[in-house]
Amino acid sequence: MDNPYEIILYYKYTYIADPQGFVDWHRGVCENLGLKGRVLIAKEGINGTLEGKPADTMEYCRLMHRQDGTAGTFGDFRDVVFKRSPGTGVAFPKLKVKARDEVVSLKLSHGSDVDPNETTGVHLKPDDLKAWYENGEDFLVVDMRNDYEYKVGHFKNSINPKMTNFRDLPDVLPQLEEVKKASKEGKKILTVCTGGIRCEKASGFLMKNGFENVYQLDGGMHTYMEQFPGEDFLGALYVFDGRETLAFTDNRPVVGKCDICQETTEKYSNCANIECHKKMLCCEECKINSHDDANNLMDEYPETEHIVKKILDRETDAFIFCSDECKEIVMDKVKKTVNV
Numbered sequence: 001m002d003n004p005y006e007i008i009l010y011y012k013y014t015y016i017a018d019p020q021g022f023v024d025w026h027r028g029v030c031e032n033l034g035l036k037g038r039v040l041i042a043k044e045g046i047n048g049t050l051e052g053k054p055a056d057t058m059e060y061c062r063l064m065h066r067q068d069g070t071a072g073t074f075g076d077f078r079d080v081v082f083k084r085s086p087g088t089g090v091a092f093p094k095l096k097v098k099a100r101d102e103v104v105s106l107k108l109s110h111g112s113d114v115d116p117n118e119t120t121g122v123h124l125k126p127d128d129l130k131a132w133y134e135n136g137e138d139f140l141v142v143d144m145r146n147d148y149e150y151k152v153g154h155f156k157n158s159i160n161p162k163m164t165n166f167r168d169l170p171d172v173l174p175q176l177e178e179v180k181k182a183s184k185e186g187k188k189i190l191t192v193c194t195g196g197i198r199c200e201k202a203s204g205f206l207m208k209n210g211f212e213n214v215y216q217l218d219g220g221m222h223t224y225m226e227q228f229p230g231e232d233f234l235g236a237l238y239v240f241d242g243r244e245t246l247a248f249t250d251n252r253p254v255v256g257k258c259d260i261c262q263e264t265t266e267k268y269s270n271c272a273n274i275e276c277h278k279k280m281l282c283c284e285e286c287k288i289n290s291h292d293d294a295n296n297l298m299d300e301y302p303e304t305e306h307i308v309k310k311i312l313d314r315e316t317d318a319f320i321f322c323s324d325e326c327k328e329i330v331m332d333k334v335k336k337t338v339n340v
Contacts, residue, residue, distance in 0.1 A: 003086045003087065004053055004054075004089070005051055005052065005053060005054075005086070005087030005088060005089045005091075006051070006052070006053075006054050006057055006084055006085065006086060006087045007037075007049060007050070007051045007084070007085050007086070007087040007091055007241065007243075008048075008049070008050050008051075008057050008060070008061065008082045008083065008084055009048075009049050009082070009083040009084075009085070009194075009195050009222060010046075010047075010048055010049075010080055010081060010082045010083065010195075011045065011046060011047040011048070011080075011103065011195065011196065011197040011200075012045050012046055012075075012077055012079075012080045013044055013045040013103075013115075013116040013117055013200055014045050014046075014069075014075050014076055014077070014117070015043065015044070015045075015075060015117075016041060016042070016043055016044075016045065016046065016074055016075045017043070017074070017075075018074060019041045019042055019043055019099040019100075020099050021074060022041050022046070022074040022075070023039075023041055023097050023098065023099050025074065026039050026041070026097045027095070027097050029060060029063055030050065030060070030095050030097065031095065033052060033056040033057075033059055033060055034052055034053070034056055035050045035051065035052040035056060035057065035060060035095065036050070036051050036052070036091075036092040036093070036094055036095045037049045037050035037051050037091075037092045037095060037096070037241075038050075038092065038096045038097075038240075039096070039097045039098075040098055040100050040103050041097070041098070041099050041100065041103070042099065042100045042101060042102055042103045044102065044103060044115070044116075045075075045103050046075075046077075046103060047103040047104060047197055049092075049240065049241060050092075051087045051088075051089070051091045051092055051241070052087075057082075057084075061082050064077050064080060065077060065078055065080070081219065083195060083219065083222050083223060083226070085222070085226075085246055088242060088243060090242055091241040091242040091243055092241055092242065093242075103197065104166060104197050104198050104200075104201060105166065105167060106166060106167060106169060106201050106205070107167050114201045114204040114205050114208060115204075116200035116201055116204055118204075119204040119207055119208060120200050120201075120203050120204040120207075120216065121189075121191060121199065121203025121204065121206070121207065121214040121215045121216040122214070122215045122216070123215075123216060123218040124190060124215045124216065124217055124218055125218050126217070126218070126219065126223055126224040126227045126228065127227070129190070129217060129224065129232075130224075130227075130228055130231075130232070132188075132190075133232050137188065138186075138187050138188065139187060139188035139189070139190055139215075140159060140179055140182060140187060140188070140189050140190065141155045141157065141158035141159065141190050141192055142158070142159045142161065142176065142179060142189060142190065142191050142192070142206075143155070143158045143159060143160050143161070143192055143193070144161075144163075144166070144169070144191050144192065144193045144198050144199055144202040145163075145166075145193050145194060145198070145238070146163055146164060146165060146166070146279075147160065147162045147163060147164060148238070148268075148278075148279040148280070148281070149194070149238040150162075151255075151256055151257070151281055152235055152236050152237075152238050152245055152255070152256040152266050152268075152281060153233060153234060153235030153236045153237050153238065153245070153255060153256070154233070154234060154235065154255075155192060155221075155232060155233055155234070156232055156233075156234055158192070159176075159179065161175055161176060166198055166202075169202060169205060170205075173209060176206075176211075179211070180206075180209075180210060180211050183211045183212045183213050183214065184210075184212055186213065187213065188213045188215060189206065189211060189212075189213055189214050189215065190215045190216070190217060191203045191206070191214065191215070191216045191217070192216075192217045192220065192221055193217075193220050193221065194220050194221055194222060194237065194238070194239065194240075195219070195220040195221075195222050195223075196216065196217065196218065196219050196220035196223075197220075199216035199217065199220070200216065202216075203215070203216040221233060221237055222237065222246075225237060225246075225248045226248060229247075229248035229249035229251075229252075230248070230249040230251045230252045234252070234253055234255045235252065235253065235254060235255035235256055235266070236252070236254075236256070236266050244266075244267075244268055245266050254266060256281050257281060258281055258282055258283040258286055259280045259281050259282065259322065260280075260282060260283075260286045260320060261283060261285070261286055263283045263285070263286075264283075265281055265282070265283035265284070266281075267281065267282060267283060267284060267287070268280065268281060268282065269281075269282035269287060269317075269318040269320055270318075271320065271321055271322040271323075271326050272290075272311045272318065272319050272320055272321055272326070272327075272330055273321060273322075273326035273327075273329050273330050274311070275329065276322060276326050276329075278322040278326075280320065280322055282318060282320055286320065287317075287318050287320070290318045290319040290320045291312075291318070291319065293319055294308050294311070294312055294319040297334065301334065301337075301338050303337055303338060304334045304337050304338060307330075307333055307334055307337060308334075311330070
């Protein structure tokens with residue numbers, strides 16, 4: 001039986017005069033079509049991921065392509081590219097459409113911000129990147145995603161700046177000095193991310209900071225993996241919806257490792273310290289063990305049940321910690337409850 005749902009991923013940097021008006025338009029269209037997902041709209045453009053039945057996502061795409069920048073429309077979206085992948089029907093709990101200052105938050109100070117319509121890296125098609133790999137082209141791949149995304153899958157021999165958030169890019173720039181030096185010596189620098197939107201700004205940011213020969217992967221990892229499943233990209237692709245990861249093929253290595261026991265896994269959880277909530281790779285066995293730890297704690301100290309249950313009721317449904325410090329914070333709360 002064919003999958004009754006699909007997910008579309010897209011973005012476009014183009015001037016939108018009335019972001020809130022476009023938000024209202026989106027809510028009406030998406031609710032009418034039964035689409036769920038997340039759409040962010042700013043004056044600089046739009047970034048969206050939506051799930052629905054193929055006929056409904058197709059109609060949404062048609063209506064978006066009719067937005068041609070003429071009077072009565074919100075911007076020119078005639079050429080926006082929609083990436084498609086199988087959905088689940090429950091990838092998103094609801095529809096969220098919001099106006100923002102930026103569609104991807106880099107939060108640079110005034111005067112140092114990047115407008116991708118003015119400054120951005122050369123778009124490199126997936127076919128051309130494949131040729132680079134096959135022909136032994138001299139290039140460096142710089143991954144512009146968060147560290148937890150990189151851990152579950154990445155291009156071979158790529159550089160991980162280990163950002164916890166895209167806003168960390170200015171802070172990790174000093175770590176890329178060797179990359180900058182290589183670019184000035186003629187080596188090609190390719191920025192990569194999930195769907196391409198972060199690289200629009202990241203590549204421009206590198207260029208404004210003295211990097212040369214800067215490229216960005218057109219359509220991002222998603223498009224490359226669609227065209228060349230199981231080739232050059234190792235592991236699975238992290239996605240920001242209920243699926244968590246997308247593989248495109250079963251014929252691939254699993255490179256993700258549990259942050260607790262180091263066994264291979266592609267499953268995620270979060271640190272049980274709610275003030276931390278760090279995204280972690282956590283295998284099924286460690287998750288089960290964490291439940292046992294939680295149950296033992298509640299058995300020994302029944303008065304702490306409300307604290308432990310609050311943690312287990314969160315979406316991660318686990319009692320794991322990213323560090324001894326985070327574990328100590330939670331256990332201090334437990335101790336205080338016991339001593340009351």
